[in-house]
Amino acid sequence: MKLSYRVLLIVVAIVLNDFFIKLFAGGTHDMAGAGFINLFLLFGLVIATGLIFIELKFAQKNDFKNAFLSSLLIPAVGSLYIYYFGFFGLIYSKPISDTAAISRQSGAFLGHLQFSEDIVAYSSDSVMLIGGWSEQERKINHKGLFQKEGYSDNILYVVKAHHNFKSHSSSLYFQVNSKDVNGSSPVDSTIYFSLPKSDTLVYLTFFKIRGPIAGDSILQQVKINIK
Numbered sequence: 001m002k003l004s005y006r007v008l009l010i011v012v013a014i015v016l017n018d019f020f021i022k023l024f025a026g027g028t029h030d031m032a033g034a035g036f037i038n039l040f041l042l043f044g045l046v047i048a049t050g051l052i053f054i055e056l057k058f059a060q061k062n063d064f065k066n067a068f069l070s071s072l073l074i075p076a077v078g079s080l081y082i083y084y085f086g087f088f089g090l091i092y093s094k095p096i097s098d099t100a101a102i103s104r105q106s107g108a109f110l111g112h113l114q115f116s117e118d119i120v121a122y123s124s125d126s127v128m129l130i131g132g133w134s135e136q137e138r139k140i141n142h143k144g145l146f147q148k149e150g151y152s153d154n155i156l157y158v159v160k161a162h163h164n165f166k167s168h169s170s171s172l173y174f175q176v177n178s179k180d181v182n183g184s185s186p187v188d189s190t191i192y193f194s195l196p197k198s199d200t201l202v203y204l205t206f207f208k209i210r211g212p213i214a215g216d217s218i219l220q221q222v223k224i225n226i227k
Helices: 004-026 031-059 064-071 073-087 100-106
Strands: 092-093 109-114 119-122 125-140 146-165 170-178 188-195 201-208 217-226
Touching: 004 031, 031 064, 031 201, 064 170, 100 109, 100 125, 109 146, 119 201, 170 188, 188 201
Parallel strands: none
Antiparallel strands: 092 125, 109 125, 109 217, 119 125, 125 146, 146 188, 170 201, 201 217
């Protein structure tokens, strides 16, 4: 018990160092930066676990079971800490729901999507818009000690499509609320995008792309309503 208490002090010192890094760097790092900080935390926990085991087993001559179990306190406490404080200091969006049913359960669901046209075709390529849903964008505010979940001013849209082509070989591209082909994306089986709540007019512009961009043209526009 006394031995485990000393090991616990070591892991507490490690996670407190990470905590204060994130606390005083709050707002200056994004998800990638937080992941980078967490990576160094993991390195520290792994190295500390190995060194503590070597110290307990070989230097202090403890039996293997006692040394091993005491060393496991470091990754155990570290894992619990990362689970809750991995993105401490950030405000970030929760992933979009995988299905409309999950969206309903989360309370973010707004409604199913209705399309002005449900088939887009060009040459041998065709896309059928078979459904979709919209939901409120959920935000996690973890700038304080406790996480707070709320909603942003954006709406997330999920459009499910059926196509007869491979995503990387298609000549069909789309753009959201724009007729500019620059920045358009290839059509795939699921189309995700977000827009401010203030955008009452929502539409997808589909382009056919063959050769140089100068040869591109608008193929079809599809309006989207939430029902």
